Amino acid sequence: MAQVVLKDVNKVYPNGYHAISDLNLDIADGEFLVLVGPSGCGKSTALRMVAGLEEISGGELYIGDRVVNDVHPKDRDIAMVFQNYALYPHMTVAENIGFALKLAKVPKPEIEERVRKAAAVLDLTENLDRKPGQLSGGQRQRVAMGRAIVRQPKAFLMDEPLSNLDAKLRVQMRAEIAGLQRDLGVTTLYVTHDQVEAMTMGDRVAVLKRGFLQQVDTPQNLYDKPGNVFVAGFIGSPSMNLMKATLSDSGGGIWVQFGSQNLEVSPNTVAANPSLRSFVGKDIVVGIRPEDISDAELAIEEKPNDSRLTTETTLIEALGSEVIVHFPLDAEPFAIMDAEFEGEDAVEQSKDAQGRTIYVGRFSPRSRARMGQPLTIDVDTTRMHFFDPSTGNAIRG
């Protein structure tokens, strides 16, 4: 076991494409770090550089105390779980799991013992003599895990290992992998595009965008204090509502004005972030998470109008445990993806017939919001996020 450190790591492809720019990551011994980002952000490239499957164009990679930039993958003592598992089709499950040990010339009885133990942990004992082609997707995934854990390597690298599983199995394996990693205490770098996986599994999560590291923090901190507008929009589902607004100073309070409506920023927020005052009279980006918006009809106590907005319901998605309500506001949206990014994640925000942008709230299922009916919403103004529109960075301190 060992720490894995990336120091100013760069990846430039021969065609000039700069996939990773000055990536600094410090994965502590035994830590589970998730690398997350939209497709094409370079997260797999980063992982493959750690594995030694891609050359490092610049910077240094440490596994333990050793710089391993030029060390062959087989000598790095790391195990990787591939997206498609990459099981050897001609070998039985036992042979697949024990293959690395066989190559390392571990004595046969010991290989058998270790394979048996790994299989027991992964509930594969009955399938040891089968070939991968005879296994279900979930079982194959376990074999891939078994191949990694049997080696007791310095680090695990996992490249979207759950993306080929169906939704239910994914949830189950998510918990199993995280639990297994905790038990074994092996340093793990896990790559995914799924922010739910990232949030639920990682000790810390690193968000990557177009080869640039955006933020590394614990899942809760990423959610509560996104460092910039990209992280704010990427983490959380449904995504944070991001809108352009102006700040104004009126009656001692700070107000956010978008379109024809106002919200007063909670005095506590202003007190905690005095630099907000310097944006008075200027454009700003406001972020409100759908879960910080509620149906005003359900409010237990009468809230002041300064945290209330009126609109109408355009769409209701009932999920049983909650209701996702779509409503238009005449506030201009802030697109988190810049124009040059042509990824699939660059989703155009939908608009209604009057050109107002549709935003989303996450209501209690008790909400009586009806399609096409007027709607009044309460915004938790203590939990609003503010970003500088010119840099995209959070306004804090």
Added chain:
Amino acid sequence: MTTASPLITDDDADISSSADEAGRVSGGKKGGRSQFTGRDRTVFIAMVAIPSIIHIAIVWIPTFLSILLSFTKWNGIRFSSLEITGVENYDQTLLGAFKGDTYQAILNNFWLLLFLFFGPTLLGMLLAYLLDKNLKGTRIYQSLFYTPVVLSLAVVGFIWQNVMYDQQYGLATVAFGGGGTVDWLGNQEFLFSFGGYGLSKNFIAILFAMAWRHTGYIMVLYLAGMKSVDAALRESASLDGCNEWQTFRHVLFPTLKPINVIVVVITVIEALRAYDIIAVLNEPRNTELLSHLTTNALVGEGADNIGRGSAYATMLFLLCIGFVLWYVTNHYRKQENTV
């Protein structure tokens, strides 16, 4: 939603009623194929029967007749000249006057098979492996190595006869002849021999010419196979601790099993049916193949006995069918065991 649900029920009803119908029909008759209409069945029978009849008529009936002919003596022109001679043809070819030709031919077929396996097959595999590394100009090399495959073996024979093996100006003569002339294709000395049979030097020269063509063929097969192997398998192998050779030996080669099967079959077929290159180059002796003896006895100069040609053909047929039976039973048994 309210409009959609009746549609679904309708669909369900449709499905269940047709399933009922199928159940009733199959309940009435034995066997599970009754969900097909009478017309379907006619089509199926026709699709199986017509190719089968054609196949039997143009493959198996002549084969069977050839075997019968091998027990006769016949000049092939008039049926009145046909004599039933029993095993005389086999006696002559295996024990009598023609036994020298026969055994040398069988041996040559064997050399050819051995050579194709250890020469062009390994070389083709190696070339495929190298080309699969995506070197610069891979496509050019690929085309160069593959080009000979589009030529018939007869053409290959002519090319090598004139370009490589010309006694004075041939490439091989200039390169290895030490300034003199070399009769590559005429030298029927044995490189080594036992009991009057062996591997003649001119046959070796022919083997090289055949290798030139066969290598490209094998290369393309393996290259296609290697391209279709999941790259992650090799990456996984290298992370598991494999070096280049171990990756090939333990991971790449075994996953190429379907290609190996094809290559074995193709090579055996090629070794048994090779004919044209010998026909083109075979002036001196010791390069005979069974196919060549067959044809010579049937239509060659002084061909007087179709029965003897048929006897050679029957021997070739037995070799082929023996291999095929052995291979098919072995291969399929293994497959059944693993799946």
